[in-house]
Amino acid sequence: MTDIPFDAIGFDLDGTLLDTFRDLGAAVNHALVLGGFSEVSIESSKDLIGGGAKIMLARAVEAQGGLPEDEFRRLYKAMLGYYEANNAVHTAPYPGVREVLATLADSGVRMAVVTNKFEAFARNVLTQLDLIDAFETVIGGDSMGKGEDGQFLAKPHPAPVLAAREATGDGLFVFIGDSTYDVRAARGAGVPVVAAAYGYCDRPPHELGADAVIDSFAGLIPALNALGAAN
Structure with missing residues (x-):
């Protein structure tokens, strides 16, 4: 069992867990x-x-x-x-995703997906790829309903990240994503954030404003340990 310094982790989907x-x-x-x-x-x-x-x-x-x-x-x-x-024809987990998720689960870390993809689509893709059971909740772009402006409360709004944190026990929570939407949502929710440099970054990874940057999914656990040691 690996000692992880966070109780729960939220993951973006496209460009973070899955190459879509x-x-x-x-x-x-x-x-x-x-x-x-x-x-x-x-x-x-x-x-x-x-x-x-x-x-x-x-x-x-x-x-x-x-x-x-x-x-x-x-x-x-x-x-x-x-x-x-046709949402899982070519879509696949990034290298290391299955192994790292298994290690996190064995360590007692609770996990959630927070994506701007509609929840039904996200659940469908994760089910087809046999990954759905790794997550306690899947929060999609339509899961939180709409705000007063009629727009869905999706990232970069912090509401989905806050909901994921609540669903996974309100403990020490960290978010992983590959875009400014992810970083802004995590910042708004007051949780640390790791940038996935291998994903579809809309800015150079080191300019996203994350607390840490990983070049592969296999680098996640070392990055989490470093973040935990720094806080």
Whole structure:
């Protein structure tokens, strides 16, 4: 058993636990073609990930001239439908994820997923990859409902991270993610945050403002030990 200096850990999903860009990129391209737009390169779809599927598609559409709101909604629904049916074709855990999660579980660490992906999609992907049982809760971009402005309370709002902390016992909690959305949500929730440099970072990893940066998932436990020693 490994001694971990945190009681619970929250994980972002896309770009942190799972390499999802190929399936997300295919869904974006499906919608773009329906709308008469040019496809984006699958590799470049990494740059669109971060704020959830709606923002991902919006960025791709805006880069090609934009659409009226009603037409965009139609494409967005088409994208979600395609992704629902094809969300684990190429998606896979990053190297080391299964082994590290098993070590954390054996050490009594409680774990949660906090993603801007819709909760049902996140649960579906994790179930297909046989990872769902590692987590006490999965909080998606739609799990917390909407705020007064009508927008979902998703990252960078701290509410999902706070909910994950509560669901895992309100002990010493740390969050792991790969974007400014993750860092801002963790900061707002008042918990330390580790940046996944191997993910889809929307800024250079060392400029995200995290407390630690890891180059691979296998580096997570040493980073947690270093954070614990420093606090």
